[in-house]
Amino acid sequence: MxxxxxxxxxxxxxxxxxxxxxxxxxxxxxxxxxxxxxxxxxxxxxxxxxxxxxxxxxxxxxxxxxxxxxxxxxxxxxxxxxxxxxxxxxxxxxxxxxxxxxxxxxxxxxxxxxxxxxxxxxxxxxxxxxxxxxxxxxxxxxxxxxxxxxxxxxSAWAIFLNDALIEQAGVEPYEGGTSYEEFDEWMASVTESTGGAVYGGTDMTQRIQTFENVLRAQGENLYTEEGELGFTEDQLREFWESGEAARDGVAIPQQKLEELTPKSGFGANLTASEGSWSNFLGGYLADSGAASITLVAPPTDEPDGKDLYRQxxxxxxxxxxxxxxxxxxxxxxxxxxxxxxxxxxxxxxxxxxxxxxxxxxxxEGVDAQVADYLESVADRIGDAPPVPVVGYGSLEQTFWDLGKSIGLGAITVDDAVEQFFTEAGVILG
CATH class of the missing domain: 3.40.190.10 (Periplasmic binding protein-like II)
Incomplete structure (x- = not known):
């Protein structure tokens, strides 16, 4: 040292x-x-x-x-x-x-x-x-x-909550660590309470990291040690379909997000929550101007699963x-x-x-908050996933782009699954 x-x-x-x-x-x-x-x-x-x-x-x-x-x-x-x-x-x-x-x-x-x-x-x-x-x-x-x-x-994956927006909506803050269905219900309560002036969050199925957490909670990974995909078309289809309720007026519409780019809905104070890596706290505070943001554990359908990891x-x-x-x-x-x-x-x-x-x-302050969060999810931290496959960055972007296209209504889930696996086949050989 x-x-x-x-x-x-x-x-x-x-x-x-x-x-x-x-x-x-x-x-x-x-x-x-x-x-x-x-x-x-x-x-x-x-x-x-x-x-x-x-x-x-x-x-x-x-x-x-x-x-x-x-x-x-x-x-x-x-x-x-x-x-x-x-x-x-x-x-x-x-x-x-x-x-x-x-x-x-x-x-x-x-x-x-x-x-x-x-x-x-x-x-x-x-x-x-x-x-x-x-x-x-x-x-x-x-x-x-x-x-x-x-x-x-x-970092570790986390849910960010804008404290002031949640208080203004008159709902209880999301407690963290519930099922995905319960989290969707919480987002709906925010959107309904504000009449859509502030949405509960974004469609979490757009992010490959959410899919990764779902797989890891079941003891699987996005990809294998041999450089192959670690999931099937049916698993991806089920995952994207699970976001239908959020896309039906609960989460912020994708068109609004397109208009805000490169700022996120959370950074623009149009959503009360956002899923991302814990180190984004300082950036979100700067983008949003929020007085305080709370970090809580992301949802999971497997409370005993080791879905998170030191990223x-x-x-x-x-x-x-x-x-x-x-x-x-x-x-x-x-x-x-x-x-x-x-x-x-x-x-x-x-x-x-x-x-x-x-x-x-x-x-202290933001840094202490991140440290406290990492300690709070220690029991959900598992082994790191395999070294990403060649082209993983492109696959991550493709996943995100297809998720946004689903949100825009420009593509069906079935077609998105087909396109993702076609591109993955080309990238992974």
Whole structure:
């Protein structure tokens, strides 16, 4: 475990002694020697992420702190929304122009690591503190034993409640952990009480994460260790059909959501609830302007099931083509490990995955609320799912797009199931 100052001394010593760092090659896992890091060399790194304005301001604060410690390194940061983010990465990968360092997702680990597009972080290990992570969290960025990324934090799926909107509706807050049918009934009570001025929530069957929770509660997963789908057409059909009641005037109409994009119905104060990852709390507070938001456990039809897990999907990776692997590693380490990152981000990138980042996090207010939530659902936390299949990110987006099309009435459930499995067959081969 290193403090920020200790890391600075370590890096300075490495530079002065001319310690060699390992860098890029034409194939993954076969590094070749590179020149040692030169602290006097002017370096510019391109860094990108997905998120909202709140996350962007936090990253800018972190960039400022890093550049103050490393005046020879300039970080050029930019961001976009989640779907556009991955479309842009695909284009860059095809043209060989991926960013030096980028906010990554474990959903794309196979897709970018197997073709050799990510740097093996062990080749720059003297610039990154791996020991600050426990084995389980560190392994979320590994593929076949090679470390390609590191998590910024971890989250668990949750239901967010806008306290003021629920109070104005005159209904009791959702208590969490009920059956899905009872949750739909609660959403209906909000919508009916407000006359549709505020809806109880959104159609939860649009999100593949809800489907994943349903499967995991039954001891199954979205995909297998062998890279195949872990569910049948009938299971998907039953799941999408279960959202019919919510789509019939209970949940916010999909057309309204289309008009709000990229803001969510919850962020726009048009829904009283939303299902998402626990680390979204800070962003939702910023988007909605709500005075307070409560986190409760998502619904489940299997009270004893282990449907939730420590989701360390938000990670950091370095492109294999970076011309500055050492400087890139220093920035990556600053994002995932520094006490400054803990202070600036709190739990908004997930509950800190590394000990050193956690040491800089003051668990009060929003951050304490997220920590309390994670503790409250500890008995529902099970093992992490298998490493996502190649193309999982595309499948996740397809699932969401088809769910929205069902909500718009543009496609039937049967046709959506057929389209999903057709695309999955192409992607998974």
């Amino acid at each position: 290193f403090t920020t100052r200790a890391r600075q001394r370590m890096l300075a010593a490495a530079a002065l002694t001319g310690a060699a760092a390992l860098a890029l090659t034409g194939c993954a896992g076969d590094p070749a020697p590179a020149s040692a890091y030169d602290p006097d060399e002017e370096v510019t790194l391109v860094f990108t992420w997905w998120g909202n304005d709140d996350r962007a301001q936090r990253y800018q604060d972190l960039i400022d702190a890093f550049e103050e410690e490393h005046p020879n390194i300039t970080i050029e940061g930019n961001f976009t929304d989640f779907p556009s983010y991955w479309e842009k990465r695909k284009t860059e990968a095809a043209g060989g122009g991926l960013p030096d360092v980028w906010q990554f997702s474990d959903s794309y680990l196979r897709e970018y690591a197997e073709p050799g597009l990510l740097l093996d972080l062990e080749t720059v290990s003297e610039y990154i503190d791996f020991d600050a992570f426990d084995d389980g969290l560190r392994q979320t960025g590994q593929l076949e034993g090679t470390q390609y990324s590191l998590p910024t934090g971890y 360390a999907g938000l990670q950091m990776a370095i492109s294999k083509t970076t011309e500055h692997p050492e400087a890139a590693a220093m920035w990556l380490d600053f994002v995932v490990n520094s006490e400054e990152a803990g202070e600036i981000f709190g739990t908004t990138l997930g509950f800190p995955a590394s000990e050193t980042k956690l040491a800089g996090t003051t668990l």
